[in-house]
Amino acid sequence: MATVKQLGIAELTIRRSDVAFSLRGEGAASAAAAPVAPIAETPLAESSAPVAPAAAAPVADKNYATIDAPLTGTFYRSGGLNKPNFVEEGGKLKGGEPICIIEAMKLFNQIKVEKPCKVVKFLVQHGAVVQKGTPLAQVEYL
Secondary structure: OHHHHHHOEEEEEEEOOOOOEEEEEOOOOOOOOOOOOOOOOOOOOOOOOOOOOOOOOOOOOOOOOOOOOOOEEEEEEOOOOOOOOOOOOEEHHHHHHHEEEEOOOOEEEEEEEOEEEEEEEEOOOOOEEOOOOEEOOOEEOO
């Protein structure tokens, strides 16, 4: 493992929201501690997860309700690799049953429906990264 000195780096600072981590090489000038200012989050140039494409066109025949993402993460329609989807389009769910999973920070969060419903259409592709508030599926409450 290379050291900071071997890499020729005098100082490396990583900032996320209001947290900062600094690593200084030997002999690097020590600046006075300054408050960490929040920075705008920028997307990574290359990501292994696909970013959610433009949402699929919702069904416009009726005024269906939507299930929205309660947090930012990766959307999955099934509970794991080689497991069946929780529900297919046209399928029905009872209140409290999971419709999908959103994985955030290595935690798999089941998203459950509040009351019995029929899934009209999924608006996001399996494996896509979604932002909080993104409509995931259209449902018709029974």
